[in-house]
Structure formats: C-alpha cells, structure tokens
Amino acid sequence: MKISLLGYMGSGKSTLARHLALQLDLPLKDLDQLIEQEEGESVSEIIFNRGEIYFRKLEREMLEAVLQEESFVLALGGGTPCYYDNIELVNKFSLSVYLEATIPQLYNVLSQDRRERPLIAHLADEELKEFIAKHLFERRDYYEKAILKIPAKQNSLEDRLEAIQAYLS
C-alpha cells in the first residue's frame, strides 16, 4: 500500500505519517528528510545556499524515486504538490491525503515554529498571517487534487487516523 500525505507547512503531515505508518505497519518516508540525507544538508541550507528552484528539482527527483517503492506512508513537503506535475504523479502511484487546515490553525502552529522553515523564517508575526493566506490561496487548487481530504486539526489524531482507515476499508 502507498499513501502520501500532503498539506501546508504546519498541518501535521509528519506526525500523522509516523502514526499511520506504525498503525498500518508500512515503511515511513519523509521527503524532506530523504533529500537531507542524500544531500548531507538541511532543506533550509539547500534553499538558502542553492536556491528554491534547485531544491524543487531535487524534490522532484526524490519524489519519483520514492513513488517507485513497493509500500510506504510518505510525508510530502508543503510545496511538493505545487511544482511540475508532482500531484498527478503522486495520485498515479499512491493514495493522496490532504490535511486541510485553516489559516488561523496554521498561523498558531507556524508563529511558534518558523526558524527551521526557510520560506517563512524571515517574516514578522504581522506579515506571517498575510503570507499564509496568500500562499494557501495559490496552493489550494493543487492540494484539492488529493484523492482524500481530512481536517488537519479540529479532531484528534485518532480521528484523523480513523478517517484514513475508514477510507481504506
């Protein structure tokens, strides 16, 4: 079985992926971590030193490679579905799940946790909310192409796991 989790930064992809992989006994994959291992640099360093376009190419290559594996729960990066035809590829090879979060929910998470996030690390609080709103608006059409959509935050982690399990059964 192949499952890919997608959604904006701070929507909880990595946490849910970890639990889902345990529950379904599937290999856990995290696209950002795989890129970091391969490059020997953090995503922040790659984007800062070599630029976002370079990062998006690495991300695409790693995505193509992971999607060929036999089974996994894969946490995508927040931007992965929005470049090249990545979302079509993800949908072709896996069950894609969009963790849908509202702007206030994302702001709550990201305002506390932005240092390791290169696209927003430089933003002040007042700018952050505006940035999330615009960025999410630009990205939503890609996220909406996911096969399954579940609320990212309203319910408990157990509810999110159950929603995916219910779809699978």
Ligand code: S3P
């Ligand atoms: C990005 C999200 C990050 C990471 C990179 C770019 C984005 O992943 O891939 O910093 O464009 O939204 P997370 O969503 O896991 O933070």
